[in-house]
Amino acid sequence: MDSPTTTVTTTPDTTASGKSGVYHLRTAGTSIVVDARGTGVPVVVHWGADLGALNDAALYRLADLAVPAIPPSSVDHPLRLSMLPTPREGWSGRPGIAGFRAGSGITAIDLHLSTVNTQGARALVVLLTDAAAGLHLCTEIELSVEGVLQVRHTLTNTQDTAFELGSLDVILPIPDRAQEVLDFTGLWSHERRPQRSVPGQGIWSRESRHGRPGHDDAFLTVAGTPGFGFRTGEIWATHLAWSGDKRSWIERNSLGPACMGSGELLSPGEISLAPGESYQSPDTVAVYSDAGLDGLSSKMHPWIRSWQAVAPRVRPVVLNTWEAVYFAHDLPTLTKLADAAARVGVERFVLDDGWFTGRTDDRRGLGDWFVDSTGWPKGLHPLIDHVRGLGLDFGLWVEPEMVSLDSDLARKHPDWILGTPGSPTWRHQRVLDLDNPEAFTWVLARVRALLTEYAISYLKWDHNRDLLTGSAHRQTRALYRLIDAVRAAHPGVEIESCASGGARIDLGILRRTDRVWTSDTNDPLERQAIQRYTGVLIPPEYLGGHLGAATAHTTGRTADLGFRLATALFGSAGIEWDLTQASEAELVVIGQWVAQYKVLRSLLHSGSVVRSDTSDPALELHGVVSPDRAAAVFAYVSLAAPSVALPAPIRFPGLDPAKNYRVHPLNLGAAPRTVQDAPPRWLIEGGITVPGSVLALVGLPAPLLAPEQAAIFTLDAVN
Ligand code: DGJ
Secondary structure, eight states: OOOOOOEEEEEEETTSSSSEEEEEEEETTEEEEEEEOSSSOOEEEEEEEOOOOOOHHHHHHHHHHTSOOOOSSSOSSOOOOOSSOOGGGTOOSOOSEEEEOTTTOOOSOOOEEEEEEEOTTSEEEEEEEETTTTEEEEEEEEEOTTSEEEEEEEEEEOSSSOEEEEEEOEEEEEOTTOOEEEEEEEETTEEEEEEEEOOOSEEEEEEEOSSSOOTTOOOOEEEESTTOOSSSSOEEEEEEOOSSSEEEEEEEOTTSOEEEEEEEOOOTTSEEEOTTOEEEOOOEEEEEESSHHHHHHHHHHHHHHTTOSSSOOOOOOEEEOHHHHTTOOOHHHHHHHHHHHHHHTOOEEEEOSOOBTTOSSTTBOTTOOSBOTTTOTTTTHHHHHHHHHTTOEEEEEEOTTEEESBSHHHHHOGGGBSSOTTSOOBTTEEEBOTTSHHHHHHHHHHHHHHHHHSOOOEEEEOOOSOOOSSOHHHHHHHHHHHHHHHHHHOTTOEEEEOBTTBSOOSHHHHTTOSEEEOOSOOOHHHHHHHHHHHHHHSOGGGEEEEEEOSBOTTTOOBOOHHHHHHHHHSSEEEEESOGGGSOHHHHHHHHHHHHHHHHHHHHHTTSEEEEOOOSSTTEEEEEEEOTTSSEEEEEEEEOSOOSSSSOOOBOOTTOOTTSEEEEEEEOSSSOOOBSSSSOOHHHHTTOEEEEHHHHHHTOBOOOOBOSSEEEEEEEEEOO
């Protein structure tokens, strides 16, 4: 978007203790200005559009102008929203930090600035202390080269008794014009449903107490100018990179300054800091965009892609056995399925739930991570040898955080299970206490033993219940340690994160995994919405999307093969269907689709994701444009009957206006069904060459697609 200029301007103030001043971080169309003068907690005086290069005098003036008047019936000094607002400062909204030291009578935390250090051109480290309360706080602020802001706090107890931490959050100011709020909710198989509101004064707070983000996770909290869309409007968005309990909120109150906050949701007594002990908050990740949600994706996606130290992994086409066979595992069935997968060009065969001791259904076996000797007398070797002999690699499902009460593990180590004997089961299972070092060591050893004995390239790592008991903080940290240990010992193994579908999709887990299972539904109509909104934050190559059976198992809705293929194309593609039951004609089309995916995936998995705001909610357009804008692939999707017979022209965003593009329809199997006598001429003629400016501003006449159809177009620059 904008040119990636980066500056950090520091105007030191010698009157303050330590190195203080006004700091300006800017890059990729975003500025953040921090007023760290004096001895108080620093104030973010601007987070938003790039202010350009400001000299020291201008920065000071900006910081001075941000000091408000003294309001009526208030503290007798200008009330400023600091980075960690507290009642001590006169802030009566939700505080940024809360806690107490038993018996000390200290409840009002009173932090003072010690020093500010710059770390390179785009990062600040702010040190604060409250000597009386015995607290030392380090706040790290970094603006990535892509324009993604990351903020985290580390709090240390410097006295010789325990400090009970209640909350420690990241709070950022938003301007008055950011009135409209978008966040998400959902259900199993219907994750990330967008919800919009214009909250009045008060707190609009989304809280997750699932021990995982949950199907109803807020996911992203976005505040924007009224009516912001995919391509328009200013937005300020936060996401907490954390897989446990959390909260995120927008606060607007009668004091005036509005803000957004996020942090881990701590239970009473959960964080009791021993003398010298520290608590580090999860990272709050924040983005400003002046180009709506696509502008957010244009910063988040390259940033997430930059985590991969080496070249990105090619995302193989997967066949997952779950909806094909469920628990009915046997070697002849699975080898036939692998043969059919190989025939259509699948590259990875993933054996889902059902392979380990006693696991005949979802009521038993979790924890007994040994290959079931009844069904698999020779272990998984015959199957894996067969799969690998076909040229596919092999993946295995595990759910290491869980235990069935009907398992050898539960019988032998009831003390490793979180909760009490009467605690509720969920999917007939309980949670293994990973914070117990013995349980942790045991489960790590089992996963490692499987990875050592078998040629496994990929783990599908599932998590099928809420925690409900125990410490979500400790369990989540232990989970991260467990995955990190597996990865360190087996660096070549890829991990897919799954949680009853998409109940644990966040940037904490994504840092440690290669793919997420976006949702348990393979119904393309549901998937269009789930992928569209999950993809605002997460790049498509991480989003598992599978071709399911004609009649979706989760909804009972039947969809055409073409619509199912078009939907599964725009992610990390796979198949979850008993291909041994597919017709010869279907297998041919699926083979062509796999071949097409292999051609397109380098574009799909590296380009900019773009989406159009359409006036008709029944019609959507989304696509991916290559980084050099020489190629693109788009899907024009009809979700339901359109509102008019001649839909608005399809306008293609994100292209180079100066380039000419050849636009080709790409049929995956049969052409999408239309409900008109003759589709537009350019489609009958098989394509057209048009300047990018015309494609963006005027568009091409649209076919009148029948409901639940998608037309795919590839675009190639021809000059
Ligand atoms: C829930 C997952 O989301 C499914 O894909 C499947 O792996 C089942 N668990 C297996 O129990």
